[in-house]
Amino acid sequence: MYAFLFFLNFVLIYTIFAVYAERKISAFIQDRYGPMETGPYGLLQTVADLLKLLQKEDIVPLAADKRIFKVAPLIIFTSVFAGFAVLPLTSDFGGSQIETGIFYLLAIVSLDVIGILMAGWGSNSKYALLGAMRSVAQIISYEIPLGLSVVCVIMVSQSLNLQEIVYQQGIFINAIDPNAQNFLFGIKALGIETTHIGGFLTWNIFRIPFFFLAYLIFFIASLAEANRAPFDIPIAESELVAGFHVEYSGFRWAMIMLSEYGMMLLISFLGAILFWGGWNTPLPNIGSVALADWTSGEPGTIAGHLWGAFWLVSKALLTVGLQIWIRWTYPRLRLDQLMNLSWKYLTPGAIILVLVSALWRLLMI
Amino acid sequence: MANQVQYIFDQENLRKSAPQKFKSEDLKREEMIINIGPQHPSTHGVLRLEVLAKGEEVIEVVPHLGYLHRCFEKHAEKLPYNQIIPFVDRMDYLAAMNTEHAYAMGVERMLGIDKIIPKRVEYIRVLVAELNRLASHFIALGSYGMDIGAVTAFFWMTRDREHIVRLLEWASGARMLYNYIWVGGLFYDLPVGFEERCLEFTTYLKPKIKELERVVIDNKIFIDRTANVGVLPVDLAINYGITGPMLRGSGLKYDLRKVDGYSVYPEIDFDIPVGKGEAGTLGDCWDRTWVRVQECYESVKIIEQCLEKLTGEHKRTRDFDPRALAPKKIRPKAQDFYIRAENPKGETGFFFRADGRSDVPFRCKARGASFVNLSIINELSKGGLISDLIAVIGSIDIVLGEVDR
Numbered sequence: 001m002y003a004f005l006f007f008l009n010f011v012l013i014y015t016i017f018a019v020y021a022e023r024k025i026s027a028f029i030q031d032r033y034g035p036m037e038t039g040p041y042g043l044l045q046t047v048a049d050l051l052k053l054l055q056k057e058d059i060v061p062l063a064a065d066k067r068i069f070k071v072a073p074l075i076i077f078t079s080v081f082a083g084f085a086v087l088p089l090t091s092d093f094g095g096s097q098i099e100t101g102i103f104y105l106l107a108i109v110s111l112d113v114i115g116i117l118m119a120g121w122g123s124n125s126k127y128a129l130l131g132a133m134r135s136v137a138q139i140i141s142y143e144i145p146l147g148l149s150v151v152c153v154i155m156v157s158q159s160l161n162l163q164e165i166v167y168q169q170g171i172f173i174n175a176i177d178p179n180a181q182n183f184l185f186g187i188k189a190l191g192i193e194t195t196h197i198g199g200f201l202t203w204n205i206f207r208i209p210f211f212f213l214a215y216l217i218f219f220i221a222s223l224a225e226a227n228r229a230p231f232d233i234p235i236a237e238s239e240l241v242a243g244f245h246v247e248y249s250g251f252r253w254a255m256i257m258l259s260e261y262g263m264m265l266l267i268s269f270l271g272a273i274l275f276w277g278g279w280n281t282p283l284p285n286i287g288s289v290a291l292a293d294w295t296s297g298e299p300g301t302i303a304g305h306l307w308g309a310f311w312l313v314s315k316a317l318l319t320v321g322l323q324i325w326i327r328w329t330y331p332r333l334r335l336d337q338l339m340n341l342s343w344k345y346l347t348p349g350a351i352i353l354v355l356v357s358a359l360w361r362l363l364m365i
Numbered sequence: 366m367a368n369q370v371q372y373i374f375d376q377e378n379l380r381k382s383a384p385q386k387f388k389s390e391d392l393k394r395e396e397m398i399i400n401i402g403p404q405h406p407s408t409h410g411v412l413r414l415e416v417l418a419k420g421e422e423v424i425e426v427v428p429h430l431g432y433l434h435r436c437f438e439k440h441a442e443k444l445p446y447n448q449i450i451p452f453v454d455r456m457d458y459l460a461a462m463n464t465e466h467a468y469a470m471g472v473e474r475m476l477g478i479d480k481i482i483p484k485r486v487e488y489i490r491v492l493v494a495e496l497n498r499l500a501s502h503f504i505a506l507g508s509y510g511m512d513i514g515a516v517t518a519f520f521w522m523t524r525d526r527e528h529i530v531r532l533l534e535w536a537s538g539a540r541m542l543y544n545y546i547w548v549g550g551l552f553y554d555l556p557v558g559f560e561e562r563c564l565e566f567t568t569y570l571k572p573k574i575k576e577l578e579r580v581v582i583d584n585k586i587f588i589d590r591t592a593n594v595g596v597l598p599v600d601l602a603i604n605y606g607i608t609g610p611m612l613r614g615s616g617l618k619y620d621l622r623k624v625d626g627y628s629v630y631p632e633i634d635f636d637i638p639v640g641k642g643e644a645g646t647l648g649d650c651w652d653r654t655w656v657r658v659q660e661c662y663e664s665v666k667i668i669e670q671c672l673e674k675l676t677g678e679h680k681r682t683r684d685f686d687p688r689a690l691a692p693k694k695i696r697p698k699a700q701d702f703y704i705r706a707e708n709p710k711g712e713t714g715f716f717f718r719a720d721g722r723s724d725v726p727f728r729c730k731a732r733g734a735s736f737v738n739l740s741i742i743n744e745l746s747k748g749g750l751i752s753d754l755i756a757v758i759g760s761i762d763i764v765l766g767e768v769d770r
Contacts (some may be wrong), residue, residue: 026516026517029517030516030517030520030521030524031520031521031524032520126397126399127399130421130751134421229514230514230586232514233752239407239751239752239755241405241406328516328517329515329517329580330514330515330584330586331510331513331514331515331581331584331586331587331590332513332514332515332586332590333586333589333590334589334590334750334752334753335421335750335752336750337586337589337590
């Protein structure tokens with residue numbers, strides 16, 4: 001319950017600032033100021049925009065399938081927000097710690113395709129329909145490399161539980177398994193134990209070096225999953241005007257934008273949890289300079305909550321910043337090139353990585 | 366001559382300009398009509414395209430024009446030659462100086478005073494025209510980047526264009542529609558300090574064009590999107606009457622600044638960049654864009670040479686009056702006359718029919734480069750995807766003011 005209330009408010013507030021950040025970052029990239037008038041440095045611009053959106057008339061096109069049209073934004077938002085239910089924000093704070101966390105997350109997030117298709121189909125507009133079809137084709141084909149790169153992590157972690165995966169990547173590894181040990185690069189034969197050094201050395205991405213590639217695939221696929229540039233062809237502004245949400249206005253449109261930004265955050269959280277150590281601190285213990293101990297609290301204590309939330313949210317927001325940066329730098333791919341990238345490069349690459357993870361796992365035990 | 370019928374009404378003409386070419390009853394299975402424009406982010410104005418598509422695949426494109434028609438030619442039949450110049454500005458509003466230059470040159474040749482125009486006036490004309498060519502190419506490249514999805518390119522290009530627009534505002538008083546080049550001279554001499562400021566600008570600009578080239582033109586995704594898309598073979602281009610960067614992108618070295626050698630262009634050293642098909646096939650969208658970027662470098666070169674002449678050989682003098690030769694009454698002999706010049710979009714031409722009795726042209730027909738270039742859109746985009754259609758529209762670089770006039 002607490003987690004629900006926390007994440008709902010967190011996503012709303014985050015979205016307000018993410019939109020502001022997006023506008024400001026894009027402005028700095030493009031040599032302009034961005035919003036400057038509303039509030040100091042335009043900080044209240046998004047709030048003003050939100051108020052405007054709330055007051056707008058809720059237009060439903062005459063030719064639209066009204067029920068489908070109206071319910072679609074809700075489905076999109078619900079499916080994205082439901083994903084937050086299994087995220088371990090700190091060492092023992094999170095919605096649910098079910099054993100099949102990742103499986104649930106990937107499954108529920110895929111449901112937003114249905115919402116998008118409903119939005120595009122129900123609008124009864126050619127642009128919206130084309131956008132929806134593109135979106136479905138894109139999300140379904142990118143779910144495969146995304147899922148396979150997650151499988152790499154699962155094979156190494158031997159767990160579908162997100163909380164357990166995070167515990168394995170830090171100094172509190174013994175809290176879940178008293179006999180567990182971490183070794184440098186995960187290779188037991190090297191004999192360099194890092195269990196109590198912690199820090200970034202025990203993060204998955206450093207523990208298993210080739211996970212850089214897996215994360216790359218995960219990141220590219222997650223961009224496509226969140227319909228972000230350069231994979232924003234479903235909402236390609238210069239081609240389909242706004243794609244599947246071209247007919248939406250007012251609050252329904254705001255819901256769709258909210259779920260787009262929520263998706264960015266969710267996928268960044270997931271990336272941080274799977275590859276970048278979750279709520280674990282990046283600073284290692286170096287002999288008597290116990291940086292890792294100082295910058296992370298014992299699980300269950302208040303310090304543990306604060307440090308954990310701080311590290312995880314920082315990691316996620318950095319990734320969101322990276323997504324924004326990429327959006328304003330790259331041109332957009334074409335539909336067939338998008339499919340090429342997914343099926344010819346990312347998917348085979350991810351399959352090979354799954355194989356390598358299996359072999360690496362043998363080195364770890 | 367005056368009583369000749371110019372236009373014969375025919376019911377068939379109405380059918381040709383019907384708002385819809387295809388009917389939904391005639392569609393085959395899986396086909397649909399998509400209406401792109403006139404309010405669409407990437408039709409560069411009020412162009413309407415009727416697209417017959419099969420899913421994402423384009424089968425046929427029919428452009429519908431006339432949303433920005435302002436009766437330029439009819440206006441021109443009622444106004445004295447010198448008062449037409451502001452209307453000429455509004456044709457290609459992104460490159461008003463170039464069009465003005467062509468127009469003023471045409472009237473001067475009809476009057477027979479083109480040989481006695483002072484050299485300083487000619488150099489200033491070339492200088493401002495090339496500045497405006499840069500501005501026009503910046504908009505073309507920037508909005509093309511935006512069509513492809515790189516929004517940042519547009520803002521960078523408008524940032525650099527702003528400097529040009531301010532320079533021209535300083536000279537003429539207007540940001541876009543200048544009325545600066547007059548028949549027989551100029552509105553004013555360049556303001557004091559213009560040459561120095563302009564030189565500062567060119568040194569600032571060169572690295573910026575390089576930056577654009579690195580970030581957008583050489584970008585892998587940009588090349589993927591534009592190479593081998595909308596391939597225009599040179600013979601097809603000639604048959605359609607395509608001119609300007611589009612024709613040069615197809616590999617033909619044809620530039621009126623060299624071919625006709627008007628104004629002081631023969632005295633200036635510059636190259637004509639032509640497409641080489643480096644990224645894909647010769648004459649694809651990438652080649653056209655690349656030619657535009659290279660032309661920006663050439664324009665900078667021309668501007669620098671003009672500035673050298675304007676501060677050296679043809680320096681500003683106290684008693685120099687750029688209006689000295691501007692005739693009070695413009696009354697050419699009875700004749701038909703066609704003048705053409707190189708606009709950033711292609712060949713801009715004016716056909717005059719003077720009756721020898723009045724200072725109003727009997728007929729002034731304009732040839733807009735964008736209009737002619739747009740005619741090839743169906744050839745370039747059929748068989749491609751809708752995304753390719755957008756890429757093709759951007760690479761043609763149309764200005765609807767010039768298409769509809």
